[in-house]
Amino acid sequence: MSGQNSDPMVELKRRAAEEAAAMVQDGMAVGLGTGSTAALMIDALGRRWAEGLRFVGIPTSERSAEQARALGITLVDFGSHPQLDLAIDGADEVERGSLDLIKGLGGALLREKIVAAAARRFVVIVDEGKLVDHLGSRSPVPVEVTPFGWESTSRQLGELGARVALRTKRDGELFVTDGGNLILDCTFGPIAHPKALEASIGQIVGVIESGLFTSRTSEVIVAGRDGLTHLVAA
Numbered sequence: 001m002s003g004q005n006s007d008p009m010v011e012l013k014r015r016a017a018e019e020a021a022a023m024v025q026d027g028m029a030v031g032l033g034t035g036s037t038a039a040l041m042i043d044a045l046g047r048r049w050a051e052g053l054r055f056v057g058i059p060t061s062e063r064s065a066e067q068a069r070a071l072g073i074t075l076v077d078f079g080s081h082p083q084l085d086l087a088i089d090g091a092d093e094v095e096r097g098s099l100d101l102i103k104g105l106g107g108a109l110l111r112e113k114i115v116a117a118a119a120r121r122f123v124v125i126v127d128e129g130k131l132v133d134h135l136g137s138r139s140p141v142p143v144e145v146t147p148f149g150w151e152s153t154s155r156q157l158g159e160l161g162a163r164v165a166l167r168t169k170r171d172g173e174l175f176v177t178d179g180g181n182l183i184l185d186c187t188f189g190p191i192a193h194p195k196a197l198e199a200s201i202g203q204i205v206g207v208i209e210s211g212l213f214t215s216r217t218s219e220v221i222v223a224g225r226d227g228l229t230h231l232v233a234a
Helices: 008-021 036-050 062-070 109-117 150-159 194-202
Strands: 029-032 056-059 084-089 093-095 119-127 141-145 163-166 182-187 207-210 219-224 227-231
Touching (some): 008 036, 008 119, 008 227, 036 084, 084 109, 109 207, 141 150, 141 194, 150 163, 150 182, 194 207
Parallel strands (some): 029 056, 084 119
Antiparallel strands (some): 141 182, 141 207, 163 182, 219 227
């Protein structure tokens, strides 16, 4: 497979996804992330499922749910499994040292955070280009908001220092999340205190959740040109 792939980083990301998938054991309840790297992980779990591994999954998006179902993976909800043994997902930025994250450029941040918060272990898989010294260096912070009053919510986010853009799709239509909400992409630049900013955003009426994930990550598997690296929070 790797010989057919012109981009070695794709193969490295696949190796990282397979290493994360190897953490899943029989009988576990597992959070299934969203995004290109998470999709590779779900594919890897599908192969293990075909080999006889049995676990249950809670997906973070309809897209991931559809992929998992197609592979035969049993899906459940929090009614039967209020706590997960493990959640595996990608990220848009990972801060070196703290392993705090920005997530949500794919639009699934609310379900991703619910799943991460319910997991005993939260493992993140990324390529080395996602590592930053300060969150916000390259990516905006996605903020999921209620459609009603989003203009007011946007103004208040701007008062925190953000340059706010309402997310739209390529055809110009509004981007709507699986939960029926809107996303405001908030560019802050490098963020000095992510935990404080996460709290401040959460206090704004109309905000449902932000893509700042602080103090949640158990481990990060990084795919780099020199191979795979495992990081734990400092």
